[in-house]
Structure formats: C-alpha cells, structure tokens
Amino acid sequence: MGGPLRGARRHRGHLQRRPPARDRHVGAPAAHRRRRPGRRQGAHLAAPARPAAAGAVPLPLGRGEAAEGYPRPWSVHSWPEGERPAVGHLARPELLAADPAAFTAALHRVGTAGGPPAFRSEPLASRDARTRAALAHLAGEVDTRAATTAWEAALRAPDHRGPAVWIHADLQPGNLLVTGDRLAGVIDFGCLGLADHAGGCEAAP
Structure with a gap:
C-alpha cells in the first residue's frame, strides 16, 4: 500500500494503522479508508455525535481526499486505550454488559440535526x-x-414511530475496547448515523 496509508493494516471493512501493543496509548493513530463509494465516511461525521462520558472514542486527527491511486476519502484518528474483550477472560462480564448500554443511551441523547442515515x-x-x-x-x-x-x-x-436517533450500528465485541472488566473505548464509527433505536441493540444478545 503506497501513498498516505503506507504501512496500514486491514481490519474488517477498513484499513487501520495501529501501533504494537507495547507502544499503544491514547492518541496513537489509526488510519481508516472508505472502501465502498456509496457509504459515507462515518468517522468524519462522528465527532459531534460521540457521547463524552460513555467511554473513550477515536478522535479525528486528520483527513484526506482521493489521491495517489486511492479513489476515496481517508482519515487518521487517535486510538483509545484498551484491548478487545475475550470470552472467559472477564472476571465480571456483567459490568461490561452494562457499559455498552450506557454508551448507547448516551448516543441517543445527542442532537440529530443534520445527521445522515445510519448504514443499517x-x-x-x-x-x-x-x-x-x-x-x-x-x-x-x-x-x-x-x-x-x-x-x-x-x-x-x-x-x-418517532424520531430517529444516533446509533453506532456495529456495536459488537470487535469494536469494543476494555480495561479490566469495564468498557474503555468504542471504535469503528464507519456505520454511524440516524436510525430506529433498535438498530443500536445488536450487542444485546
């Protein structure tokens, strides 16, 4: 991969640049590129919709447009502290179950003016x-x-029936970061947007 995303690695629908575990800390960058032309870059839209008190989220550090052989927008964000949760490695999993619910509720309270529809x-x-x-x-x-x-x-x-709310739309374990048994951060806002409340409940099972 050349150009501004040289050295990045793929993670599901995005390309992410993440430092080694020993060097990770709040502010370490992650690079994201959009793969589907019909999808908005949720990471660019997420900043005003991120609840401030419900776990750390990636903060935008920079963004770019199509160049050097890559035809779509890309962005660089901070990487919150924490690791993805692993089954059987949480002493009190019920604590983690409550934290995404608090995050989702906080997201629902954010103003929706001008928000785009969620990917789902x-x-x-x-x-x-x-x-x-x-x-x-x-x-x-x-x-x-x-x-x-x-x-x-x-x-x-x-x-x-009723107004749409902000939803993350991909709130599954791979997009959660934990410290101990608690939610420390939420990542991958590529599907973020406005939708029915139910669209934010995919983590419930």
Whole structure:
C-alpha cells in the first residue's frame, strides 16, 4: 500500500494503522479508508455525535481526499486505550454488559440535526431476498425453519414511530475496547448515523 496509508493494516471493512501493543496509548493513530463509494465516511461525521462520558472514542486527527491511486476519502484518528474483550477472560462480564448500554443511551441523547442515515437504517423488508437466499445456502448447517420463523416474525413487527436517533450500528465485541472488566473505548464509527433505536441493540444478545 503506497501513498498516505503506507504501512496500514486491514481490519474488517477498513484499513487501520495501529501501533504494537507495547507502544499503544491514547492518541496513537489509526488510519481508516472508505472502501465502498456509496457509504459515507462515518468517522468524519462522528465527532459531534460521540457521547463524552460513555467511554473513550477515536478522535479525528486528520483527513484526506482521493489521491495517489486511492479513489476515496481517508482519515487518521487517535486510538483509545484498551484491548478487545475475550470470552472467559472477564472476571465480571456483567459490568461490561452494562457499559455498552450506557454508551448507547448516551448516543441517543445527542442532537440529530443534520445527521445522515445510519448504514443499517433501511427497513428489514429491503433485506428479505438476501436473508432468504442466505438461509437457503445454510440449509443443513443451521435450523433454517426456526431461523425463517424468527425472520418472518421480525418482518411483521410494526414500523418504528418517532424520531430517529444516533446509533453506532456495529456495536459488537470487535469494536469494543476494555480495561479490566469495564468498557474503555468504542471504535469503528464507519456505520454511524440516524436510525430506529433498535438498530443500536445488536450487542444485546
């Protein structure tokens, strides 16, 4: 990888530049690049929507536009302290269960004026064909009858009524950082935006 992101490493949907564990500290940079042209760069949009008292979040240090062979925007952010949680390594996992809920509630209280829709804000019905195709592909590996019943029940749920709120939209263990048994930081705001409250509950299971 050349240009401004030379030396970065991939992490799921983004390219991230992260220092070795022994050198990590608040302020260590992480570089993110957008991979899909239709997706907004949530990291650029996140700053005004980040709750200040619900765990550290990456802070923007710089951003750039398409150049040197890379056709989309990129950005550099600080990296909060902490490590990703590991199953069986938390003495009191119930504490970590409560912290993302507090983070989500704080995010919901942030003003929404001018906010974009979240990456996962579309109605479930728009994912129906893809979901059924995935279930057909998994036949014999999972209980597709039970999964289809649950999916169809979700499709029958009434539409959300009321204003949209900010959601992280990807609040799963790989995007949480912990110190001890407590949430220390939240990363990867690439899907951030406005949506139904339910879109922020993916961590609940």
